[in-house]
Amino acid sequence: MSLRRQLAELLVLRCSGHQLDQQRRYPQWELSNSELRHWLSEGVGGVILLGGSAAELALRCRQLQQWARTPLLLCADVEEGVGQRFDGASWLAPPLALAGLHRRDPAAATALARAYGRCTALEARALGLNWVLGPVCDVNNNPANPVINVRAWAETAESAAALSQAFAGALQSCGVLGCAKHFPGHGDTASDSHLELPLIPHGRQRLDAVELAPFRSAIAGGIAAVMTAHLLLPELDAARPATLSAAVLQQLLRQELGFEGLVVTDALVMEAITSRYGAGEAAALAFEAGADLILMPADAGAALDALEEGCRSGRFSPQRLQQSLARRRAALTRTQPGPLTAQEGLDQLAALAPQHQKLNQQLLSCSLECQGQGPPTGPGLNLIRVDNSLQCPALPLQAPALLRPTQAGFQPRLMDDLAGPWASAGLGDGPVLLQLFVRGNPFRGNSDGGTPWRALVESLLAEQRLAGLVIYGSPYLWRELKPLLPKALPAVYSPAQMPAAQALALQAMGLEGASDDSGFTD
Structure with a gap:
């Protein structure tokens, strides 16, 4: 060859x-x-x-x-089940849905995390995937984090380690490889590595106690792969981001933590890397630092040219290449083949659907937070905030967040980041049901925190016009706004955003669903 x-x-x-x-x-x-x-x-x-x-x-x-x-x-990247990316498979509540339950009942939360991993693996394998880029092992202990947020399993090292390992163990027991990410920890950042290079200022003692704990657990549990993070840790390497740092990938990950599996870069197309090093040199530096697999190089040809030149010039030893190839072969031997035909895989998916829908209902129910007495009293305005009203998978035409308030007399109005927040004066003069779809999202560069939604809530409360509040996604906005609300005001929080989460949240608020055939055409 x-x-x-x-x-x-x-x-x-x-x-x-x-x-x-x-x-x-x-x-x-x-x-x-x-x-x-x-x-x-x-x-x-x-x-x-x-x-x-x-x-x-x-x-x-x-x-x-x-x-x-x-x-x-x-x-x-199916961190929330295969249906997060591929319509028709199971879209589950995000991993952070189990954080609160783990504080109350660790055994129950761990069992659900295992079921989560098994669900993801069985559906992935049925459809032809043999590698899931999860679990996220980052400890999301920074509310301003714009990119991890509900993707993490918990906000403490202990819970994150237990839940991510339960997921990974179940996933890999079904013949699908897992990937612990983003090493050595992307939880305590306030910038998005898709756009810029975050910096982790902590010393080694703190890294050992918090950031590295879930990765130690994953490695001890036999995780097949570890994904690097595009961030700078001056305590370990003041010059190179973790993805390109031998101090991080060889000395820390390989030698100190004893990881023997595949090391894969995070996507090299991300601005934290490409804007500084270029497609070819970024791939060469990552391989030189200790990465085995180069994920999404900005230019595949340039990446391959740089790797080949490095081997021919002596920059990389022949043994180094053979080590990575051997790790790749070893990982493939841990996978189990899926069905022979696509139709067999789809039949398996259909057979799994009832139990996986039940699992998602358990995840949604255990993470739902409610207060006040419903239902909200209309008629009024159903004000819905989303990231992008032209592209929102959580809001199909028949979404409960649209239909149920309409049936109660609240007429829908959508706003997104392009429109910005609206002053209460621009919302008419009747009651307002406010539904906020908020979570950290890559490439947007912000954590979707409370400002300016806090100001809008305060304004509506002062005018006695806030009929109810539902937050789908980030727990941090809920924690900021909840203390402002009168105890009797109906308000609900769900970490998930999909229609099933909307139905449960609005039901808890007293907005029951009714049959609707408005989508029928003849």
Whole structure:
């Protein structure tokens, strides 16, 4: 096998789960079919898939393996179940939903985390994936964190370690690889590494006690892979971000923590890396630092050229390349094959659906917080805040957040980041039911905190116009606004945003669902 083909096995490139090029949502990052076929014929060994339906994913995974010259690592960011990325599979409440239960009943929370991992693995394997890029092992102890938030399992090291390991153990017992991320810990940051390079100022004693604890647990439990973080830790390496630091990846992760599995970079297309080093040198530096797999290089050709030049020039030893290839082969032996055909996989998915829907209801119920007496009294305005009203998977036309308030006399009005907050004077003169869909989101560069929503709530309260409040997502906004509310005012918090979460939250507020056929056309 040629040197270039061996190196190609270490690349993980991104593609859409859709079959057709024109269906790609992010063509700047997702390869076309012709590009995919080219790179897979060159020996590329991994693909990360995003977008599409479960049925499309089942077909796509089998298509990719047919195009490939080597057994593929097929992965996805499905931290909230496979349905988070692929319609038709199970979309679960985010991991942070279990943090509160773990404080009250650790055994029950751990059991649910195991069920979460099993659900994710069985659906991933049925559809053709053999690697899940989770669990998130970051301890989300900074409310201003713009990118982790509800993706984390907990806000304390002890709970994060217990829950993430329960998830990972169940996941891998079903023949799907896990990936602990983002090493050595992305929880206590206030900037987004998709856009800039965060800095962790803590000393080694603090890192050992908090950030590293969940990773130690994951490694002890046999996690297959660890993903690096694009952030700077001056205590460990003042010059290079963790992804490019031998002090972090070799001395700390390999030697001190004893990790022997795959080290994969976070996406090298992220601005924290590409804006500083370029596509080729970023890949070379990551490999030199100790990474085995290069995830989403900004330019696959440049990355492969740089790796090949490094091997030919003596920058990387032949043994170094063989170590990474051996780790990749060893990881593949831990996977279990999925169904032979896409239809068999979809049949398995359908058979699993009832128990996985029940699991999600348990996750939603155990994390719901309520106060006051409902239902809200209309008629009035149903003011809904989302990230982007043109692209919000949580709000299909039949979403409970739209339909149930309408049935109670509250007419919907959407606002998003493009519109900004509205003064209460622009909201008419009747009651307002306020529903806020808020959570940390990559590439947006903010944590979606209370300001200016606090000012709007205070204004509506002063005018005695706030009929009710529902927050879907970030617990930090709920904690900020809840003390402002009269005890009798109906208010609900759910860490999840999907329609099932809306239905449960609004039911708790007294807004029961009724049959609706407004979507019918003839």
